[in-house]
Amino acid sequence: DAKTTQPPSMDCAEGRAANLPCNHSTISGNEYVYWYRQIHSQGPQYIIHGLKNNETNEMASLIITEDRKSSTLILPHATLRDTAVYYCIVRVAVLGGGSQGNLIFGKGTKLSVKP
Amino acid sequence: EPEVTQTPSHQVTQMGQEVILRCVPISNHLYFYWYRQILGQKVEFLVSFYNNEISEKSEIFDDQFSVERPDGSNFTLKIRSTKLEDSAMYFCASSDPHRTSRGGYTFGSGTRLTVV
Numbered sequence: 001d002a003k004t005t006q007p008p009s010m011d012c013a014e015g016r017a018a019n020l021p022c023n024h025s026t027i028s029g030n031e032y033v034y035w036y037r038q039i040h041s042q043g044p045q046y047i048i049h050g051l052k053n054n055e056t057n058e059m060a061s062l063i064i065t066e067d068r069k070s071s072t073l074i075l076p077h078a079t080l081r082d083t084a085v086y087y088c089i090v091r092v093a094v095l096g097g098g099s100q101g102n103l104i105f106g107k108g109t110k111l112s113v114k115p
Numbered sequence: 116e117p118e119v120t121q122t123p124s125h126q127v128t129q130m131g132q133e134v135i136l137r138c139v140p141i142s143n144h145l146y147f148y149w150y151r152q153i154l155g156q157k158v159e160f161l162v163s164f165y166n167n168e169i170s171e172k173s174e175i176f177d178d179q180f181s182v183e184r185p186d187g188s189n190f191t192l193k194i195r196s197t198k199l200e201d202s203a204m205y206f207c208a209s210s211d212p213h214r215t216s217r218g219g220y221t222f223g224s225g226t227r228l229t230v231v
Contacts, residue, residue, distance in 0.1 A: 038158070043223050102171055103160065
């Protein structure tokens with residue numbers, strides 16, 4: 001089962017920041033927080049991930065609380081094309097050995113960006 | 116940007132028939148995965164594959180399913196004796212072990228399997 005809790009849906013106005021929360025109160029010290037999104041019926045798309053520090057890339061920013069029990073994905077200027085289901089996933093990252101800590105998807109947050 | 120390629124995009128099969136779903140992972144990736152998504156439901160993990168063998172599988176991945184890497188580029192999922200409830204989107208994914216702690220998976224665009 002997914003170890004995260006997300007609101008089922010959110011709306012955001014086009015051009016505004018979208019802030020998607022995620023609770024992962026049982027996260028372990030060696031688990032990362034990953035965010036993926038799925039636009040309509042396409043394959044999930046990697047967005048960003050982090051361990052404990054805040055992260056930023058060309059798509060989004062990830063803010064992780066100091067106790068690591070929750071995080072927020074920020075899309076700074078949401079567009080209509082950002083309408084998707086956003087998944088927050090915690091996962092152990094293990095080098096080598098054949099186990100990569102498989103992604104376990106929950107129900108995610110359906111983000112609707114409106115004009 | 117490298118892509119994971121899946122074929123066919125849509126397959127219709129009769130109940131009881133065997134189907135093979137094909138995937139070409141990203142060339143320097145070593146870990147391969149199959150996931151499925153029944154319409155309106157969650158994306159579900161089926162199996163992971165590394166070093167020419169299954170490394171993990173879910174309870175969904177029973178004897179009806181098998182995976183194979185028949186050559187250096189393809190990764191296939193075979194479903195024997197398909198059932199109506201096998202109708203779903205099937206996603207292939209691959210990942211790069213050298214980016215385990217930095218990057219993520221790359222998913223293909225999926226094969227929609229319809230069992231009639």
